[in-house]
Amino acid sequence: MEQAHTARRAADGAQRVRAAQYVRMSTDHQSYSIDNQKDAIRDFADAMNYEIVATYEDAGRSGLNLEGRAGLQRLLADIETKIADFEIVIVYDVSRWGRFQNTDESASYEYRCHAAGVRIEYCGEQFTNDGSIGSDLLKAIKRSMAAEHSRVLSVKVFAGQSRLIRKGYRQGGSSGLGLRRLLIDRHGCAKTALALKEYKNLQTDRVILTPGPPDEIATVRWIYDEYVKAGRTELQIARSLNARGVVTDLNRPWKRESIRQILSNEKYVGNNVWNHQSCKLKKKKVTNDATRLVRADGAFEPIVDRRIFDRARAIADARSFRMSNDQMLVVLSRLLERYGTLSGPIIDAAQDCPPSSRYRKKFGSLLRAYMLVGYDPSQNYRFLDIRKRLREILEEVVQTTIASIDHAGGSAVRQGELGVLRVNDEFTVSIAMARCRNTPYGYPHWLAAPEQCIAPDVKVAIRMSPDNQTILDYLIAPANEIGGKPLNLVLNKRLAFNTFFFRSLDPLFALAERAAITAAP
Incomplete structure (x- = not known):
């Protein structure tokens, strides 16, 4: 009708x-x-x-x-x-x-x-x-x-991925140090090696793992030898590699977790193992037990001897026996007595203490674990006040931006997200806070929250001073000029993106300014 x-x-x-x-x-x-x-x-x-x-x-x-x-x-x-x-x-x-x-x-x-x-x-x-x-x-x-x-589609996709895993084909993820991804056609003939962030473009092509550069293979084997034969811990190995200037396959410094990943991943002995974690239908990610793993043993050429790998796994299991909650708290109390304070890095650096991630998993958060051993973490959790201060600064900047654009003859209307504005009904501006933190080496590093507004036309980030109390400068960058790069990367590559940093938001206001048109005589 x-x-x-x-x-x-x-x-x-x-x-x-x-x-x-x-x-x-x-x-x-x-x-x-x-x-x-x-x-x-x-x-x-x-x-x-x-x-x-x-x-x-x-x-x-x-x-x-x-x-x-x-x-x-x-x-x-x-x-x-x-x-x-x-x-x-x-x-x-x-x-x-x-x-x-x-x-x-x-x-x-x-x-x-x-x-x-x-x-x-x-x-x-x-x-x-x-x-x-x-x-x-x-x-x-x-x-x-x-x-x-x-x-139904999720079930079919999972079945298809499982079939490819069992046939020995790689399903996503980086190759890892000492290995490379090799693209092959449907007949199994090698086509080309894939670099980081390169992917296949034909649906019939497949990816397998092959040994990488000799120097990387030597580093992987050295890690196993140090762990199995020399009896060193993951943390000690990571520190040795960092001292030598050796970086991971992602060009990052080594951590205990990255060493542990190499020592536990079966791809180094040629096994193709998949479905350690799953997140079906956009639900919460879950860790699967061994019965739900999909695997193909001997799918790739190994670069680590199987006997050394098994010994490494046995040593890791012996060192990381599952403590009860009470045992974990006793160890944490001893750590507090030793240092007089507690933090994630202190816990992770202690060889006789489970990693901080396990305390978070067992007790819900580190804060909860601290409270159970009688530690007042208020001095280490000053960031709660800092976060409140940062929210206040963000709100103040957003309100100032709206008022300044209106004063310049334009219009700025707030969208659904906190720091997203629609300016002159022509383009969108995303304003984010960039909190300053010190790296383990003492250098300042700026972190911005993930953007809620996808693909704004202009990205603005408020870079804070090291004390996170005053504004250092502003990043004002058209999205197309920074090539869709993550905001944290742009914030910390000061020289590469120098032209986008300003002491004030005046360049943004100038973009929104309406020019008066004078009638022709």
Whole structure:
């Protein structure tokens, strides 16, 4: 009835209704391409006398949850903050809105739009989304079908990955020190070695592991010899490598954990083992027991003798016997008596103490473990006050930015996230705090929280002084100029990105300034 009424209005020359389109393409159905969805939505809008005035897009994004879907997040934020200048959102079908495992989640996002006065229409469905019992029932069925499709697809993908693992092919992850990833074609012929962050581009190609450079192989074998024959600990080995200037395969200093990873990974003896951890359907990551591992022994050429590897595993098991909670607290109390203070680095450096990660896992947090041994961590947890101070500074900068842009003749409207602004209705600005911390070597290092707004046009980071009380400078960088690099990398490569650091936010205000146009004489 509503479609017929709208069509009659179009025939009578009524004003076109303003609408937005939301399109999403996941990696599982190429038939649902972005262009195909837009074509179908355009035809539907023409037939219904709608005018498409805005587009929200999530390309290559899973529909399992809202995280990472910047287009849908921006759509909801624009609607609920009354920025949206449209009455309708057109989506191709229910599955493009999302394949949420909890169907109530999908319904909640649609309800939020309706509550703000914007209705959702599905142009590819055989029902009208008019709130009738029939349409609500069909939507519930469609949402369940979309969720079930993801569950079935997850099972099929896992089975396919397991089959490839058993055939000896590598499934993701870096090669590791002393090894390299080799690309082979479907006939098993070698094509090329893959460098870090290089991936195959043909679906029929496969990846296997092969021995790497001789110097890296020598380092791996030296680590095993030091651990098994010399009886040294992971921490002692890591310190020796750092003192010699040897870095990991990721060009980073060695830590106890990185040494432990080499000593425990079966790829060094040629075994292909997978599914140590799983995170199916965007749920919480879980660690799997040995019965759920998928493996192919002898899949690759080994670079470590199996007998030495087994001895290393036996030594590691003997050294890291599972203490009870009470035993762990006794060791922690002795460590407190020895040093008079406690911290993660102190715990990790102690050879007779379990790593700090195990205390976090057993007691929920280090803070809880500290309290159980009678240690007041307030002096080490000054960061709680610092975090409050940083939030206050961020809010102050955001408010100042809005006021300054308004004063310059522009407009800045806050989006759903804390530090995200829409400026002059033309571009988005993401403002983040960059807290200063000292590295183990005493150098300052700036850390920025992960961006909630995906792909803003301009990235702004407030770099704090070493005491985290005053602002040092600002990073103001167009996203395309820094090539999508992680914000933390840009913040700490001062020389490489020197042109983007400023003492004030004036360059940002200048971007938003409106110039008066003088009439021609």
